[in-house]
Amino acid sequence: MKTLLVYYSYTGNTKIIVDMIKDKIDCDVLELKPKTPFLIDDYQEIVDEYQSNESTKKCVEIEAINVDLNDYDKIIIGTSVWWYTITPVVREFLKKNDLSKKKVYAFATNAGWLGRTFKEIESYCKLENTLNIQFTEDWREHTYLTSDEEISKWIEEIK
Ligand SMILES: Cc1cc2nc3c(=O)[nH]c(=O)nc-3n(C[C@H](O)[C@H](O)[C@H](O)COP(=O)(O)O)c2cc1C
Structure with a gap:
């Protein structure tokens, strides 16, 4: 089973968890990048702009992805929570890529309000297991x- 860890991290929190997973699971890592990057200096503007996310x-x-998803059976998705659900970057990935034949796991980083993050992911693909951080x-x-x-x-469970 080949595993791909796909994530977007705006301020670096999700990346911290990505690095922990990478240390323990043999996987390839795909960082999703918006074509127009969200700049850290615009933090408050972005929080305001995405209120109705x-x-x-x-x-x-997002930038074209440089991996062939057909090579992977297992996908781990990492997202932060933007206004109670997934980031627009991760949403774009999920909308454009069919993961229905894969085993999909997801984790979300947030400041305490997870909202319907995993439910939205489940509207695109079935989830085996999730972790809220x-x-x-x-x-x-x-x-x-x-x-x-x-x-x-959790990392042991999804290995
Ligand atoms: C636009 C925006 C909206 C956010 N909305 C939420 C939210 O609804 N619930 C929550 O708990 N945290 C929210 N946060 C905080 C982030 O989810 C949290 O800081 C996360 O760990 C950031 O991860 P990252 O650095 O990988 O992007 C929001 C942050 C941003 C920038």
Whole structure:
């Protein structure tokens, strides 16, 4: 079974978890990149702009992906939560790629309000297993509150 870990990380929190998974699971990693990058200096503008993310389900264009999904049976999706659901970057990936024949796992980083993040992913593909990882509200701290034990246990489960 070949595994692909697909993620988008705006401020770097999701990337922290990606690195933990990468250390323990033999997988290829695909970072999704919006064609027009979300700049960290625009944090508050982006928070304001995406307030209706849950209802509008807006997508953004992303860079062409440089892997052949046919090579993988197992996909791990990593997203942060933008206004109670997935980021527009991850949504674009899920809309454009059929994962129905794959075993799909997902984790989400957030500041405590997961909302319907996993439910939206499940509207695109079936999920085998999920993990919610809470970070502190101030993204600059890059500090997760979910225990290392819980994260490690999940990684073991999805191996
Ligand atoms: C536009 C925007 C909307 C957000 N909405 C939520 C939210 O609805 N619930 C929540 O718990 N955190 C929310 N956050 C916080 C992020 O989900 C959290 O900081 C996450 O760990 C960031 O991951 P990243 O650095 O990989 O992008 C939001 C952040 C941004 C930028």
